[in-house]
Amino acid sequence: MGRLVEVTDVILRDAHQSLMATRMALEDMVPACEYLDKAGYWSLECWGGATYDACIRFLNEDPWERLRTFKKLLPNTRTQMLLRGQNLLGYRHYEDTVVSRFVEKAAENGMDVFRVFDALNDVRNLETALRAVKRTGKHAQGTICYTISPVHTVEKFVTMAQKLVEMGVDSICIKDMAALLKPQPAYDLVKGIKEKCGKDVIVHVHVHSTTGVTLVSLMKAIEAGADIVDTSVSSLSLGPGHNPTESLVEMLEGTGYETRLNLEMIYKARDHFAQIRPRYREFLTDYTGVETEIFASQIPGGMLSNMESQLKQQGQGDRMKEVLEEVPRVRKAAGYPPLVTPSSQIVGTQAVFNVMMGPYKVMTGEFSDLMLGYYGKTDDEKDPQVVAKAKEFAKKEEITCRPADLLKPEWEKLREETLKLEGNNGTDEDVLTYAMFPQVAPKFFKERHKGPVNVGKDPSEPKVTAAVDPGHPGYLAAPIDYEVIINGKKTKVTVAPA
């Protein structure tokens, strides 16, 4: 018997978030739950991230009902969620009562493991959420967002892990959302954490597969002592998604490490999602090959395309090279934030502004906030000259406290506002939905009674509208729109008279 390596499958959350725009309906996951529950996973990530947003925005599905359904269908496996610390699942900092209430309600509705992270790795933004999780008796996982920069050494990350352990987390996650974690750093990082924090500290490694190297990184992390790793059932894996679960299991044969996964069950889940996948073709990511240039540019693909379209809108599409050279300078000025949502957009947009109008001649509100500490603390010192300019632009002072310390109690106000909305059901869960998505919640509450909308399309026969010139049968009188479905992929084709 080798050492046991546990596995978290992200098929119910991050896999479809990464590969099909988070659009998978609950009803398309339900039939696989029995197999997944019997497969022997440590946990199934199934909630949080963008799924909550997608549920109410696109699927007319109550995310809390989704959670309760998973809990019921997965009696033998921990449920797991991703939580953006003080931001919860929304896009601003919430006052502590709201954060605690969210965690309590999630626990009450069936959540077992809370993976809590902050985009800037500012542990102060994790404290309230982690403490709340501990109070519920559920599993509190503190998260390190992995990034590459001149200041992000193994030592720096290990120090963060030590802080998390001091805060009483039940485990530590190394979260590599951009597939930047190479094999050797993976080994060094896990080894470092085990050495400094104690070998009993549970280390959980989350990687995406974008760059093609991270299954090797998982191997190295396991050799260094990683306890749990994240993968995804193969039919929704690879590309910007995750490494295939089946490959991980097979990879370990004979190595002295082994999972307790039942491949027969996983194959059944795989077949289910392979069948479901084509129904979401219109949301599927185009590219499932590898993308390695991010190692040199350190600029994630999504950020790159954002910047390109911003430049083009300004008729300056030819200045991309200058922008690419500006990004590292802006990132340095900002104290090297990891480039993930939202910091990637904030840094990218400022780089575009700098190239178009001169360095910091104009500053976005978000970039000023980042410079002035309103998102939290970055890992390196900020450029004082740029901080000074941010003060001018924003007419705000720099803060060094935890951003949420400046917030006033807001629960009662949120509750009152929610209770005024048509279709609200009077629960704290609805208050939380409104708190996190104030623009989307009103419409969702109103429409909720109509029940879930499945945006997956059934592959069906082609339909054709013939528009011919009556005087000249066989000739086109006007453009014809065809809806052509080939191998389940629907495409609009317009045929116009030549």
Place this chain on the structure above:
Amino acid sequence: MGRLVEVTDVILRDAHQSLMATRMALEDMVPACEYLDKAGYWSLECWGGATYDACIRFLNEDPWERLRTFKKLLPNTRTQMLLRGQNLLGYRHYEDTVVSRFVEKAAENGMDVFRVFDALNDVRNLETALRAVKRTGKHAQGTICYTISPVHTVEKFVTMAQKLVEMGVDSICIKDMAALLKPQPAYDLVKGIKEKCGKDVIVHVHVHSTTGVTLVSLMKAIEAGADIVDTSVSSLSLGPGHNPTESLVEMLEGTGYETRLNLEMIYKARDHFAQIRPRYREFLTDYTGVETEIFASQIPGGMLSNMESQLKQQGQGDRMKEVLEEVPRVRKAAGYPPLVTPSSQIVGTQAVFNVMMGPYKVMTGEFSDLMLGYYGKTDDEKDPQVVAKAKEFAKKEEITCRPADLLKPEWEKLREETLKLEGNNGTDEDVLTYAMFPQVAPKFFKERHKGPVNVGKDPSEPKVTAAVDPGHPGYLAAPIDYEVIINGKKTKVTVAPA
């Protein structure tokens, strides 16, 4: 400085053989050669396998001219080919003179490295070719076809490596065409070879990426001392193809191993092939995810679909499960041949026959030949009862000698026959083309003067033929076949009256 790991890129041969049915035209490779030549590869695999066949069968391209072109365009990098030992690039055993002549001509036309393998791992089938390579002064690489079976231990493969070293090879290739080589066996195998054959014996590892585990296997092989590994430029990689070259380079950072590859040059080649790829959509493999069930079934995907279609043709499509259970028995009876072309087809067809008509009630000629030694020696003893039946069916005796020892000199006859063919150019190269592809060569010689045909299609506008009922404009009178080209992929769509 870490230990140098050299890289062979298979982009000019195995990549498009594995992913786009070997259809890439020389003119679509030429623009990338400058980048590839400057990238710092140990070699570029660019000839052999199915490329010779595809050249004359589909592309009206002289394979010898292709080789000379590569030699000219790759002045700084070794050219490399794959050679099926005594079968050359054809489908039968050739007499030694033909084998030697082929090697001489290939060397003369520009080939530097000859990777020589035999489907049964019978080293006697490699001897003539390897000796011929040595005589030309070029690099003779002896190959081990990796497979999994109860008799295929690391020791067995190491013993084969020792035999190859005794035969004077310049290097040893571990060739894993089905992506079965897991990380630990990869480590053990390379380590075993280095220990038993000497650490200076060059070990070259070739893996496909089908099962998703083999980049990890390359890492482990490198840790065990592998000197050269095979990868492919990322825009033609993954799925049944190979691991991306760029990922390999990045993976090694900080590990104490490093390549000498120039990623800038590889990115240029990548962009070129990314641009070319859509033109071959109609030949592109459908599936680029991972396929791990082969580890349990040990039956390659191509063999599976062959057997399925054979069963269906006989109206017995429901008996697949029996056939899958029969395959290991047939393989055992035959002495555990590796399941690669042609042995996979031979074993698979016999398994289908056994299920449909009873064990060995009927035997194919090919299976009899396999049982009687006419392909060479298998790694384990054969079932004597099945051998006895094979004698009955084939009315032939069992042989234990090297199969080619039974062949009579054939060069002069082949030469005479070739010289009678319209369009032959009188060279030994043409004799070899005729020798290996007697059915295809006559047409090719005749048409050669017309020059190469590029079967890649330019993505173009959709064309529509309108077939409407003249009496009822706007209604379909009959089914219409559309050839719809979307993003460069041509698909037939039939629209019938509802």
